[in-house]
Amino acid sequence: MGDTSDPDEGFVLDTSRPFSRADAAKAKIKPSTLRGPRFTRLFSGVYVAADAPATPLQRVQAALIPFGENGFASHASAARVYEVPIPTLPDEHVTVTTAAHRRAHPGIVCHVLRKPRAVVMDGIGVSAPDQLFTELASQVSLVDLVVAGDHLVRHHPRVTPATLADFATTGTLPGSRLAARAASYVRENVRSPMETRLRMLIVLAGLPEPRINTLVGSGDGMLKREHDLVYAASKTAIEYDGKQHPAEQWERDLERREEADDDGWRIVTVVAKGIYRRPDLTLEKIHRVLLVRGEPGVPPHLSDAWRPHFPVIR
Structure with missing residues (x-):
């Protein structure tokens, strides 16, 4: 006498992960149940438990x-x-x-x-x-x-x-x-997408490429601070500020700024608006500061190559 046992007997289906209609059938889940509120259809023939995190x-x-x-x-x-x-x-x-x-x-x-x-x-x-x-x-x-x-x-x-x-x-x-x-x-050594965007805005405008997340310090050789983007020759730092820092981070940033002032550094702070809405004003400021502080290699006029990538929204 032939084997009449069900080959799918004991099949266990983890419905918290996506599964196929064929696996649902093995687990004895009826098509009408699949179409009900217990399951979510992700793609044709692919389902998951409705309470599974999307x-x-x-x-x-x-x-x-x-x-x-x-x-x-x-x-x-x-x-x-x-x-x-x-x-x-x-x-x-x-x-x-x-x-x-x-x-x-x-x-x-x-x-x-x-x-x-x-x-x-x-x-x-x-x-x-x-x-x-x-x-x-x-x-x-x-x-x-x-x-x-x-x-x-x-x-x-x-x-x-x-x-x-x-x-x-x-x-x-x-x-x-x-x-x-x-x-x-x-x-x-790039630590955030916004650092990348700020650097690309600067470089596509034809300005010299700044060093990334570089330690700088006072004239006595003590390395004390790290800045996002650094022009060491002119002691200029460009920093992105996402304005989501906890109080302790804000206090450390304030101390860093005071130390930078004491060492003769100029910090230019850029926020999201300066990248997504008014990149033109951001570039004008950075260009002006670098020219005034004598950073080598700064062109007298900016390239327009940044414009297709950073639209100005007034």
Whole structure:
């Protein structure tokens, strides 16, 4: 007599993570139940418990389910896994190695790349950081791409501006040319996206590139303070102030400013409005201060190359 046992007997489904309709059937969850209030449909044929926290990582996991072991998260989806700061992009992105594995699903963009560089991150297959940087070049602007590059270099020890540039210049992915240009602006030791944006505003305007998060001090050689962006020759520091510091941080910043004044330094403070709304006024001030203080290499007139990347909103 043949084996009449149910092969799915005892199958346990963790509904707090995205799952397929096929796995729901194995767990004896009826289609009518899937359509009810207990579950949320993330993509066609992919569900999760309605009370599971909705996170970017959850949607990436859901997007990979229709592809099984044949796909990995790429582009904006890989950026979300790495927690790279990028603009809000609505679709998820999955890359497969052959056209035969490509699947069409609303909300999921499927790419084909024969010889990808993929790694495992938090249990999820994702593009390697160097590949991700070039992938993002087809989705974001120059400045946003440099923000992503600065973040990858800071948080992944094997990633450097040089490795990002090498992948971009030797690869054939869409966006390689922009990625190569952006890689030339990527720097180490950058601590926030706004620091990157401020530096890019300055550099695209044709001003000398400041040193990043540099320790400076008094004439006796004592290194005492760190500033975001530094022009050592003219003792000028450019600082971004997000105005979200706790009281103790605010007090330390005040002490640093007083020490800077005593040492003959000039600190130019920039807030979000000076980058997102009135970058023109920010550049005018920085340019004027650098000229007055005699910083070498400052041009008499600013370039307009910053304008396409930092619109003025009056």
